[in-house]
Amino acid sequence: MKAAVLREQNTPLEIEEVQVSKPGPREVLVRPVAAGVCHSDLHFLDGSYPYMLPTILGHESAGIVEEVGSDVTYVSKGDHVITCLSAFCGHCDKCLTGHLALCQSPEVSREADQEPRLHQNSQPIHQFLNLSSFAELMLIHEHALVKVRKDMPMDRAALIGCSTTTGVGAVFHTAKVEPGSKVAVIGCGGVGLAAINGAAIAGAGQIIAVDMVDSKLEIAKALGATHTVNASSGNVVGEIIEMTQGGCDYTFEAIGLKATAEQSFQMLGAGGTATVIGMIPVGTMVELHGVDFLAEKKIQGSNMGSNRFRIDMPRFIEFYLAGKLHLDEMISKHIKLEEVNDALEALKSGKEARHIIMFDS
Amino acid sequence: MSRLEIRSEVTGNVWKVEVAVGDHVDAEDALLILESMKMEIPVETPCAGVVSELLVKEEDAIEEGQVVVIIEADT
Ligand SMILES: NC(=O)c1ccc[n+]([C@@H]2O[C@H](COP(=O)([O-])OP(=O)(O)OC[C@H]3O[C@@H](n4cnc5c(N)ncnc54)[C@H](O)[C@@H]3O)[C@@H](O)[C@H]2O)c1
Numbered sequence A: 001m002k003a004a005v006l007r008e009q010n011t012p013l014e015i016e017e018v019q020v021s022k023p024g025p026r027e028v029l030v031r032p033v034a035a036g037v038c039h040s041d042l043h044f045l046d047g048s049y050p051y052m053l054p055t056i057l058g059h060e061s062a063g064i065v066e067e068v069g070s071d072v073t074y075v076s077k078g079d080h081v082i083t084c085l086s087a088f089c090g091h092c093d094k095c096l097t098g099h100l101a102l103c104q105s106p107e108v109s110r111e112a113d114q115e116p117r118l119h120q121n122s123q124p125i126h127q128f129l130n131l132s133s134f135a136e137l138m139l140i141h142e143h144a145l146v147k148v149r150k151d152m153p154m155d156r157a158a159l160i161g162c163s164t165t166t167g168v169g170a171v172f173h174t175a176k177v178e179p180g181s182k183v184a185v186i187g188c189g190g191v192g193l194a195a196i197n198g199a200a201i202a203g204a205g206q207i208i209a210v211d212m213v214d215s216k217l218e219i220a221k222a223l224g225a226t227h228t229v230n231a232s233s234g235n236v237v238g239e240i241i242e243m244t245q246g247g248c249d250y251t252f253e254a255i256g257l258k259a260t261a262e263q264s265f266q267m268l269g270a271g272g273t274a275t276v277i278g279m280i281p282v283g284t285m286v287e288l289h290g291v292d293f294l295a296e297k298k299i300q301g302s303n304m305g306s307n308r309f310r311i312d313m314p315r316f317i318e319f320y321l322a323g324k325l326h327l328d329e330m331i332s333k334h335i336k337l338e339e340v341n342d343a344l345e346a347l348k349s350g351k352e353a354r355h356i357i358m359f360d361s
Numbered sequence B: 001m002s003r004l005e006i007r008s009e010v011t012g013n014v015w016k017v018e019v020a021v022g023d024h025v026d027a028e029d030a031l032l033i034l035e036s037m038k039m040e041i042p043v044e045t046p047c048a049g050v051v052s053e054l055l056v057k058e059e060d061a062i063e064e065g066q067v068v069v070i071i072e073a074d075t
């Protein structure tokens, strides 16, 4: 099969011929139809997050089941699925206390001494986050996918695989935004826009979108933002404290920078909660003013929207089909696998929304 | 020869040990592969040398900043 292989950090992905292993008992072979290009892919390409190389990036996809392992009963050939990197084992402490996105059980990947899922002429290719969706086939654990209705368009479904689940989930599950509350979202890419849309569904009273690109702020308005702030204009924190008359109840950082993570805490009102979604480079420390804790301000992380994706993703599809979740606006371009480097390059400028790879059928 | 302590940048579990005591390694070689929040993260050596001590084994839980391997650096 064809795949976009990352061999060295900060070099373009190469389209190469790669082989995929046979499904093990609990594995599923999926033929992706659509795959989104997420900023997290870029963090691993540019080395702000180290990863074993060579690897095949991509982790936001929807596709069709091609073949299932001997013990798989949940899906069969021909089913439509969305993949999710939050593969869960189903029996560890995290899973059984309802925190499936935090499961770290190694059993959802192959063991170190087994044949790797992906290889090239017997040389291992490291699977990215148990998925690797910039490839014509994906061999994944059965707990890394959810079955979905067949009338859901695949390119929109792919978005649900990461950005929607991450942004909407951060609002619903991690922060549990209360109706009527004041919300700010810093960064209006695929993830931040999903958080804005989620806040609108949750019934937030004021939703302030922050970005440096005006066209992104326009999309934010279409998705439910009540106010916008262009961050290049200077004092973002001061402006938002004024707009909210004393600070936000909930803020979301959806960029992955120290400065904006600190801002997300600074713009809270008393008792407010900041949720950091962006992936801040490994080794970076975040600084907070200690006295702010007296006002019961809180800061927390969110991994993949604290999802229970087999429940959440079908619900998000219903939201889309009911016109509540605006996925059409999130897609700026459909591309071919060969154009993946252009999509990664476009993410750097922040000017465009999601690019979706469509695979030839 | 200088003794170099290799530390892990992140918290995680050792998925695979890629070297054995006595092995010669080149700069940027992966010594261990850690699994942390679904990521396969390499612990690399910054310089060439010989592995003199392996302080962890597969499935061990590692803290950020923990010394995991000792390298006797070349020159
Ligand atoms: N925690 C998780 O589970 C998880 C999951 C998915 C993505 N992420 C992370 O979320 C972040 C956002 O991902 P994305 O795909 O939406 O990215 P994106 O590149 O599509 O969007 C980022 C947006 O931030 C804006 N921006 C950049 N710098 C800014 C600044 N200083 N002030 C205001 N706006 C600024 C850009 O213009 C752009 O619109 C990334 O760090 C990504 O890795 C985390």
Ligand SMILES: [Zn+2]
Pocket (backbone or CB within 6 Å): A038, A039, A040, A041, A059, A060, A162, A163
């Ligand atoms: Zn993503």
Ligand SMILES: [Zn+2]
Pocket (backbone or CB within 6 Å): A088, A089, A090, A091, A092, A093, A094, A095, A096, A103, A104, A105
């Ligand atoms: Zn588990």
